[in-house]
Amino acid sequence: MGQQEKVATSLAGAVSEEISASLTAVDAELARRYPGDPGTRQPVHTVYVPGDVFEPGTLRSWGDQALAALDEHAPDAASFAAVLGIPEELAGPVHDRVRAKLEREPVEDLRIDFEDGYGPRPDAEEDEAAARAARLVSEAYANGTAAPYMGIRMKCMEAGVRDRGIRTTDVFLSGLMAAGGLPEGLVLTLPKVTYPEQVTAFVQLLEAFEKAHGLDAGRIGFEIQIETSQSILAADGTAAVARMIDAARGRATGLHYGTFDYSACVGVSAAYQASDHPAADHAKAVMQVAAAGTGVRVSDGSTNVLPVGPTGQVHEAWRLHYGLTRRALARAYYQGWDMHPGHLPTRYAAVYAFYREGLEQAAARLAAYVAKAGGDVMDEPATAKALSGYLLRGIDCGALDTAEVARLTGLTREDLEAFASPRRGDLTVTAP
Numbered sequence: 001m002g003q004q005e006k007v008a009t010s011l012a013g014a015v016s017e018e019i020s021a022s023l024t025a026v027d028a029e030l031a032r033r034y035p036g037d038p039g040t041r042q043p044v045h046t047v048y049v050p051g052d053v054f055e056p057g058t059l060r061s062w063g064d065q066a067l068a069a070l071d072e073h074a075p076d077a078a079s080f081a082a083v084l085g086i087p088e089e090l091a092g093p094v095h096d097r098v099r100a101k102l103e104r105e106p107v108e109d110l111r112i113d114f115e116d117g118y119g120p121r122p123d124a125e126e127d128e129a130a131a132r133a134a135r136l137v138s139e140a141y142a143n144g145t146a147a148p149y150m151g152i153r154m155k156c157m158e159a160g161v162r163d164r165g166i167r168t169t170d171v172f173l174s175g176l177m178a179a180g181g182l183p184e185g186l187v188l189t190l191p192k193v194t195y196p197e198q199v200t201a202f203v204q205l206l207e208a209f210e211k212a213h214g215l216d217a218g219r220i221g222f223e224i225q226i227e228t229s230q231s232i233l234a235a236d237g238t239a240a241v242a243r244m245i246d247a248a249r250g251r252a253t254g255l256h257y258g259t260f261d262y263s264a265c266v267g268v269s270a271a272y273q274a275s276d277h278p279a280a281d282h283a284k285a286v287m288q289v290a291a292a293g294t295g296v297r298v299s300d301g302s303t304n305v306l307p308v309g310p311t312g313q314v315h316e317a318w319r320l321h322y323g324l325t326r327r328a329l330a331r332a333y334y335q336g337w338d339m340h341p342g343h344l345p346t347r348y349a350a351v352y353a354f355y356r357e358g359l360e361q362a363a364a365r366l367a368a369y370v371a372k373a374g375g376d377v378m379d380e381p382a383t384a385k386a387l388s389g390y391l392l393r394g395i396d397c398g399a400l401d402t403a404e405v406a407r408l409t410g411l412t413r414e415d416l417e418a419f420a421s422p423r424r425g426d427l428t429v430t431a432p
Helices: 013-022 024-033 058-073 077-084 088-104 123-143 162-178 196-213 240-247 259-265 278-291 311-330 341-357 359-371 381-397 402-409 413-420
Strands: 045-050 109-113 149-153 186-190 222-226 252-257 297-299 336-338
Touching: 013 024, 058 088, 058 311, 058 341, 077 088, 077 311, 077 341, 088 341, 109 186, 123 149, 123 162, 149 162, 162 196, 186 196, 196 222, 196 240, 222 240, 240 252, 240 278, 252 278, 259 278, 278 297, 311 336, 311 341, 336 341, 341 359, 341 381, 359 381, 359 402, 381 402, 381 413, 402 413
Parallel strands: 045 109, 045 336, 109 149, 149 186, 186 222, 222 252, 252 297
Antiparallel strands: none
């Protein structure tokens, strides 16, 4: 072992104590503002259905329509892969998993829309539709037909529709409570947020509802939809979206980019409004940095090019949607919007190809990190966190199986979760 080194110090223990005392407030602020990812499942997409269109069979109908589109326009693995440019070795696994997903769980996150997709209606009509939505959501969770996440998008906090948005939220949540309580997968989406004060107002609404029903404070969270330039850059030059997260007081669960409202807001011509426009990239980059470490997740928007019509037209729309989804995944936007059942095959194909093509490399790097075996890449704890998060996302959406990940890494799901959401200062997991 060699000669034991003599350890010498020059500072009294009081110095460390004084420094720690001076940083106590900073430590508390870091823990409050940046708790890290919650470690829960994030859906790969959100499907929007107008409040007057949603029916008990809507989710199954979307899955059936998606399967019918595959049968008509790409009836086997080879033809589907050829349309999208999926490598031959992934064609079978991706195709089989996409079909299985559409049969088992076609929609991961459903938003019943009372905003743009629903429009202005007489108050009595919207009241009835909101109450009906609450009943159907409660029944879906009770009978096992619900998506993992479900909820509504109400009208925004702007003056012209504020009262209607508040009432629809109240009717929907009250209906859920009357039917047995709020489901675990409940998600609310607050659209067209421009000022942090609008977030504060929505928090006030939710606090009042929780108090009225004796619910735990903070029980109801919500997503903030980013659809205006002012939500990215405030009049004083600051990033308003960061202040919105703070204004939510821990209730914000996501930031959702609204492709077409935001594009129109900054003057992008209709023909060029898309999620890969430079204006969209800028907005989402600001959202991503503002949300990093806060536990708030970022979602991409949608495409309005629908895969309908003759086969050639469907294939063109599929290639566009597949490419946009793959582009978003590479930029760490793990969720997006899907506007039509025909988008489901390419949503899942893009997601599954993304995770399956990187499975072996990610697993090998993580296994080498745990075993301290080195290799041609020297990874750090932060990379181990990213690798574990990648594998967990793949498992959650159905792209990967827990058993195959365990076989390649030698790690359990609990081990992966420990790497993906480590306690501050503790990134050690012992391989089995």
